[in-house]
Amino acid sequence: xxxxxxxxxxxxxxxxxxxxxxxxxxxxxxxxxxxxxxxxxxxxxxxxxxxxxxxxxxxxxxxxxxxxxxxxxxxxxxxxxxxxxxxxxxxxxxxxxxxxxxxxxxxxxxxxxxxxxxxxxxxxxxxxxxxxxxxxxxxxxxxxxxxxxxxxxxxxxxxxxxxxxxxxxxxxxxxxxxxxxxxxxxxxxxxxxxxxxxxxxxxxxxxxxxxxxxxxxxxxxxxxxxxxxxxxxxxxxxxxxxxxxxxxxxxxxxxxxxxxxxxxxxxxxxxxxxxxxxxxxxxxxxxxxxxxxxxxxxxxxxxxxxxxxxxxxxxxxxxxxxxxxxxxxxxxxxxxxxxxxxxxxxxxxxxxxxxxxxxxxxxxxxx
Amino acid sequence: xxxxxxxxxxxxxxxxxxxxxxxxxxxxxxxxxxxxxxxxxxxxxxxxxxxxxxxxxxxxxxxxxxxxxxxxxxxxxxxxxxxxxxxxxxxxxxxxxxxxxxxxxxxxxxxxxxxxxxxxxxxxxxxxxxxxxxxxxxxxxxxxxxxxxxxxxxxxxxxxxxxxxxxxxxxxxxxxxxxxxxxxxxxxxxxxxxxxxxxxxxxxxxxxxxxxxxxxxxxxxxxxxxxxxxxxxxxxxxxxxxxxxxxxxxxxxxxxxxxxxxxxxxxxxxxxxxxxxxxxxxxxxxxxxxxxxxxxxxxxxxxxxxxxxxxxxxxxxxxxxxxxxxxxxxxxxxxxxxxxxxxxxxxxxxxxxxxxxxxxxxxxxxxxxxxxxxxxxxxxxxxxxxxxxxxxxxxxxxxxxxxxxxxxxxxxxxxxxxxxxxxxxxxxxxxxxxxxxxxxxxxxxxxxxxxxxxxxxxxxxxxxxxxxxxxxxxxxxxxxxxxxxxxxxxxxxxxxxxxxxxxxxxxxxxxxxxxxxxxxxxxxxxxxxxxxxxxxxxxxxxxxxxxxxxxxxxxxxxxxxxxxxxxxxxxxxxxxxxxxxxxxxxxxxxxxxxxxxxxxxxxxxxx
Numbered sequence: 024x025x026x027x028x029x030x031x032x033x034x035x036x037x038x039x040x041x042x043x044x045x046x047x048x049x050x051x052x053x054x055x056x057x058x059x060x061x062x063x064x065x066x067x068x069x070x071x072x073x074x075x076x077x078x079x080x081x082x083x084x085x086x087x088x089x090x091x092x093x094x095x096x097x098x099x100x101x102x103x104x105x106x107x108x109x110x111x112x113x114x115x116x117x118x119x120x121x122x123x124x125x126x127x128x129x130x131x132x133x134x135x136x137x138x139x140x141x142x143x144x145x146x147x148x149x150x151x152x153x154x155x156x157x158x159x160x161x162x163x164x165x166x167x168x169x170x171x172x173x174x175x176x177x178x179x180x181x182x183x184x185x186x187x188x189x190x191x192x193x194x195x196x197x198x199x200x201x202x203x204x205x206x207x208x209x210x211x212x213x214x215x216x217x218x219x220x221x222x223x224x225x226x227x228x229x230x231x232x233x234x235x236x237x238x239x240x241x242x243x244x245x246x247x248x249x250x251x252x253x254x255x256x257x258x259x260x261x262x263x264x265x266x267x268x269x270x271x272x273x274x275x276x277x278x279x280x281x282x283x284x285x286x287x288x289x290x291x292x293x294x295x296x297x298x299x300x301x302x303x304x305x306x307x308x309x310x311x312x313x314x315x316x317x318x319x320x321x322x323x324x325x326x327x328x329x330x331x332x333x334x335x336x337x338x339x340x341x342x343x344x345x346x347x348x349x350x351x352x353x354x355x356x357x358x359x360x361x362x363x364x365x366x367x368x369x370x371x372x373x374x375x376x377x378x379x380x381x382x383x384x385x386x387x388x389x390x
Numbered sequence: 391x392x393x394x395x396x397x398x399x400x401x402x403x404x405x406x407x408x409x410x411x412x413x414x415x416x417x418x419x420x421x422x423x424x425x426x427x428x429x430x431x432x433x434x435x436x437x438x439x440x441x442x443x444x445x446x447x448x449x450x451x452x453x454x455x456x457x458x459x460x461x462x463x464x465x466x467x468x469x470x471x472x473x474x475x476x477x478x479x480x481x482x483x484x485x486x487x488x489x490x491x492x493x494x495x496x497x498x499x500x501x502x503x504x505x506x507x508x509x510x511x512x513x514x515x516x517x518x519x520x521x522x523x524x525x526x527x528x529x530x531x532x533x534x535x536x537x538x539x540x541x542x543x544x545x546x547x548x549x550x551x552x553x554x555x556x557x558x559x560x561x562x563x564x565x566x567x568x569x570x571x572x573x574x575x576x577x578x579x580x581x582x583x584x585x586x587x588x589x590x591x592x593x594x595x596x597x598x599x600x601x602x603x604x605x606x607x608x609x610x611x612x613x614x615x616x617x618x619x620x621x622x623x624x625x626x627x628x629x630x631x632x633x634x635x636x637x638x639x640x641x642x643x644x645x646x647x648x649x650x651x652x653x654x655x656x657x658x659x660x661x662x663x664x665x666x667x668x669x670x671x672x673x674x675x676x677x678x679x680x681x682x683x684x685x686x687x688x689x690x691x692x693x694x695x696x697x698x699x700x701x702x703x704x705x706x707x708x709x710x711x712x713x714x715x716x717x718x719x720x721x722x723x724x725x726x727x728x729x730x731x732x733x734x735x736x737x738x739x740x741x742x743x744x745x746x747x748x749x750x751x752x753x754x755x756x757x758x759x760x761x762x763x764x765x766x767x768x769x770x771x772x773x774x775x776x777x778x779x780x781x782x783x784x785x786x787x788x789x790x791x792x793x794x795x796x797x798x799x800x801x802x803x804x805x806x807x808x809x810x811x812x813x814x815x816x817x818x819x820x821x822x823x824x825x826x827x828x829x830x831x832x833x834x835x836x837x838x839x840x841x842x843x844x845x846x847x848x849x850x851x852x853x854x855x856x857x858x859x860x861x862x863x864x865x866x867x868x869x870x871x872x873x874x875x876x877x878x879x880x881x882x883x884x885x886x887x888x889x890x891x892x893x894x895x896x897x898x899x900x901x902x903x904x905x906x907x908x909x910x911x912x913x914x915x916x917x918x919x920x921x922x923x924x925x926x927x928x929x930x931x932x933x934x935x936x937x938x939x940x941x942x943x944x945x946x947x948x949x950x951x952x953x954x955x956x957x958x959x960x961x962x963x964x965x966x967x968x969x970x971x972x973x974x975x976x977x978x979x980x981x982x983x984x985x986x987x988x989x990x991x992x993x994x995x996x997x
Contacts, residue, residue, distance in 0.1 A: 217603070217604055220603045220604070222601075222602050222603050222604045222605075223602075223741045224601075224602040224604065224605055224737075224738060224741055225602075225604045249604055251604065251605065251606065251609060252737070252741075253609065253734045253737035253738050253741075254606070254608070254609045254612070254734055256606055256608070256609065258604050258605075258606050259604070346743050347601075347741060347742060347743050348600070348601045348602070348603075348743075349600070349601060349742065349743050349746045350597040350598065350600050350601035350742055350746050350749065350750050351597060351600070351746060351749050361748060361749055361752075362749070362752050363512065363590065363593070363749070363752040363753040363755065363756035363757075364505060364508070364509045364512055365749075366593050366597060366749055366752070366753045367508070367512075367589050367590055367593045367753075367756075368471070368501050368504065368505055369593075370589070370592060370593040370596045370597075371470070371471040371472055371501065371504070371589060371593075372471050372472065372497055372498070372501050373596075
């Protein structure tokens, strides 16, 4: 059915993981929460299957492999499978639907990211992290159609084949997300708890000027903000010296590193309004997911008061598996204080273990 | 350079011209050779929070009140597990204190007693606090009823026809004793609830910090605050008077800059104006019984109240009126504050493990109950009681001067309270006999000498602490009451004077530069110019009008929950608090940079 081949991210049909894959469904959830997500559509698993039948048996070269085949044989068989697939899907109504959807997206002049969205990915226990392809900065209807084909074909990279063989997973179908790219003025990552101490009352955010890749790959020291989830205060603000930033230019494809203007180097790359907006959306995402989250975001160029775009979110995996920090000291028996009086006694008899910076109350002894 | 200890109290030199200062204070308040072994090993810090200036001999009573009462309630009555009292010594006219820890081996037994004793109070807190207000209000009425007047040439007829049976002279002796004892008794009540209240409040802070290491002090405070209706009442009355002025059509007449006396005289000339002035005068008792000391209110006899110096509250009324005319709302959004308090409390609670929430609920409930007292007692004791005590003391000093026992009223404050009792007896005996008191002739040289000493002592810059610093300061009350921590003390030991940098606590964020304006007395507030950096021992709510004018504030004492820090955050201006010695180090007119993000003040140019 051609009307199920391409689904807008905001379309309720994009909630169906079997149709849009893990990444597509995750982005739809963000849209449904009211988060600002770059506009886009999903080329569904239906589309993949519709493109495929005419092609014959793509996986035949892989079935001939022995279970313990050496890596070069796997590589060769995977390449044959990809070639078969690309030949098979090169023409036909499915790719025409992809081209039309791209044309509808910002008049067909926007740069898009084309990302694989496998059905099992981003689910607990099988992240498929990096196993399938992503293509950034794609512009033009044919280039987009081509990138979609290559994402499909990435089902049959050697590493994906091995990954599935290792996990006993089958290839199934592949959806592809096509999404506008945000020309980021600043970008970063956030976590809905403090990874340093497990404090769940905070959202910790790191950000840099320009695109977020240098931060994600750990090449630069970002600004760091700790925001109180409940009160909204920015409780810590560590501003880094930022000399270079990654940007894209309209005249040339790809990304470029340029100098940060002097005046911006020691200035925080997110202002209070942007941090407040990020906090709001991070809280909504966490609440909907029911567990602490981490995610990536980008800030579009100024143009409105609201400009935080979420690029993706995932469950946080380290602290989420533990119980939240308790307010009362526990002795391991679960028999901590229950009443205020027992809590007072616990505090007053803790003696030397009371942290010196515990707090400073209203200064008054009476005088 | 960094020293490893502060000077020994036994090595502190007497400033030139202050020789014999010890005679101004009670002998038990001084360091002495008999206690040298004990006192030399202790860490003493200058209590600049409550007593930032040289003590007048008469004002020593203020220190004695809390020395004894705080100690008795911690040590003997409630058995506060980790803490005994706070010991005091006077050196060169300044108060130094050292908290006395309970012996570690006693803590468990004390905790058991504390559980029974404080537990009794916690369970009945609101009822006990209601009784408390009645007790204190009754004491206030008692000392308000005292009258100190020059003794009459002939007793009034009522002494005879009502069969009173005693003389006005006797009553002067008796009433001075009553004045002192009543104040002393009220101080017992002050500590009846204060430190067990702090213990509950501290516990809630500790719990929040345990669960949420990143939580700010303000967030914790907001979960327990918002209930302090009475403490806000004086400010609410100023707002009400501003609205009344608007209603009565007095806006233009109040918009000038003349002083309160001139303005009120002019207003009385017509009906609307007279109505407003009468309203002001009714309101002033008791709501303008507000002490104006920088930092802790009520500590000295020298600071006026709002009622004494109506220019201070008048400035606030004029500011409220200006805002009303500009169409702004000046009402405190009580409902919003309470709704926000409940919202954030529920927000943090939800993040706790489920089996922890009952303890959290119980503790935040208790913290809210005690916090109402912690905030409101200041109005009852520090403002009403002390303002009345000082006013009555001034009344007595005027009577004694009128009778020639001292040359001028202020002289009385250079006598210790025991010496005042002696002077009263001398005066009364001579009056009774129809003879001549030894009085002023005897006291004149003593008082003259003490005035010289007092001036010499004021020129002395007290070190922030004496003796060996402890390796770690973790006694909860020291940390909470004075904001003194291990790192504060380490800062004190750094010798920063040479590099033109002062360090304190980052009280309110932001960085600004500006000229210094040192203010140590509220009478200097009118000198503050827009854009000045206010440098002061501490601030008080009575100083409110100045905050709209200054660019930043630097204080000698206080932590991040001090009045200075809270107000500066509200006004969005930088503050560095608890610098220890900004008032002594900085000079009016010097340009400084105030870095409220890092708690640093940098001198940009010499004075």
